[in-house]
Amino acid sequence: MADQSEENWPEDDGAPGLKRRGLMFILSSPSGAGKTTIARKLLASDPEIFLSVSATTRPMRPGEVEGKDYHFVDKPTFDTMVEEHAFLEWAHVFGHSYGTPKAQIWNGMKDGRDFLFDIDWQGTQQLNQRAHEDVVPVFILPPSIDELRRRLIARGTDDTKVIDARMERARAEISHWSEYRYVVVNDDVDRCFEQVREILQAERMRRERQTGLVSFVRELLDNNPPPGA
Numbered sequence: 001m002a003d004q005s006e007e008n009w010p011e012d013d014g015a016p017g018l019k020r021r022g023l024m025f026i027l028s029s030p031s032g033a034g035k036t037t038i039a040r041k042l043l044a045s046d047p048e049i050f051l052s053v054s055a056t057t058r059p060m061r062p063g064e065v066e067g068k069d070y071h072f073v074d075k076p077t078f079d080t081m082v083e084e085h086a087f088l089e090w091a092h093v094f095g096h097s098y099g100t101p102k103a104q105i106w107n108g109m110k111d112g113r114d115f116l117f118d119i120d121w122q123g124t125q126q127l128n129q130r131a132h133e134d135v136v137p138v139f140i141l142p143p144s145i146d147e148l149r150r151r152l153i154a155r156g157t158d159d160t161k162v163i164d165a166r167m168e169r170a171r172a173e174i175s176h177w178s179e180y181r182y183v184v185v186n187d188d189v190d191r192c193f194e195q196v197r198e199i200l201q202a203e204r205m206r207r208e209r210q211t212g213l214v215s216f217v218r219e220l221l222d223n224n225p226p227p228g229a
């Protein structure tokens with residue numbers, strides 16, 4: 001991914017205010033396991049992470065807001081975006097097309113921002129290939145298959161046919177669990193949210209992401225030279 005080469009990242013100007021590389025925090029799960037629920041809690045509690053708003057051809061659900069939950073586009077518009085390489089990744093899911101527009105992520109990552117992705121395993125594989133070092137993939141499992149179906153029914157957004165299709169696809173989605181760095185079971189929402197938040201905090205502190213560390217440590221050592229130096 002040429003545009004994300006090291007020279008595009010923030011300058012290493014040392015402490016205070018150590019600069020940090022932005023990260024791509026991915027939440028995937030079978031439909032209904034709760035990734036949107038966890039994503040919303042994370043976004044509400046952490047002003048330093050921004051939602052990657054996908055484009056999709058699927059119809060808007062009640063309560064969804066254009067530009068906030070998704071960019072709702074028609075198929076020709078989506079196909080044109082594919083042709084123009086406007087997506088960082090894209091995939092067909094449940095008979096509709098979904099993709100991550102490049103521009104928002106590109107500009108934000110250059111400013112050291114973190115982005116939250118609610119995408120499926122296909123998109124995760126594509127992002128992993130393009131920006132492995134910057135990707136933090138987290139997989140959310142339901143506590144049981146019965147509970148997964150119960151949640152899809154309780155959500156009340158899909159008819160029985162669509163729910164059956166989502167349950168059928170759950171098997172394929174779950175089969176990709178081992179491609180993720182972290183796996184969390186969403187039994188209790190609050191516990192799951194805390195676990196996901198801890199993963200995010202720990203990943204932010206990874207040495208490689210703290211681009212100001214080299215000069216900061218150099219300065220620490222310069223101010224404490226070995227005896228006789």
Ligand SMILES: Nc1ncnc2c1ncn2[C@@H]1O[C@H](COP(=O)(O)OP(=O)(O)OP(=O)(O)O)[C@@H](O)[C@H]1O
Nearest residue numbers: 030031032033034035036037151155186187188189
């Ligand atoms: N731990 C939980 N216990 C009970 N209900 C939950 C839990 N987590 C989420 N839910 C509920 O389950 C339903 C599905 O959750 P959500 O929409 O977040 O799933 P999703 O993984 O984002 O699904 P999709 O991929 O279809 O968007 C929602 O009604 C949500 O309120």
Ligand SMILES: Nc1nc2c(ncn2[C@@H]2O[C@H](COP(=O)(O)O)[C@@H](O)[C@H]2O)c(=O)[nH]1
Nearest residue numbers: 054090091093098099100118119120122123
């Ligand atoms: N590869 C991508 N998958 C995406 C994207 N946006 C959403 N998704 C996934 O699609 C399904 C269905 O979502 P829903 O909102 O219609 O229930 C779910 O698994 C999402 O994670 C995307 O940009 N790329």
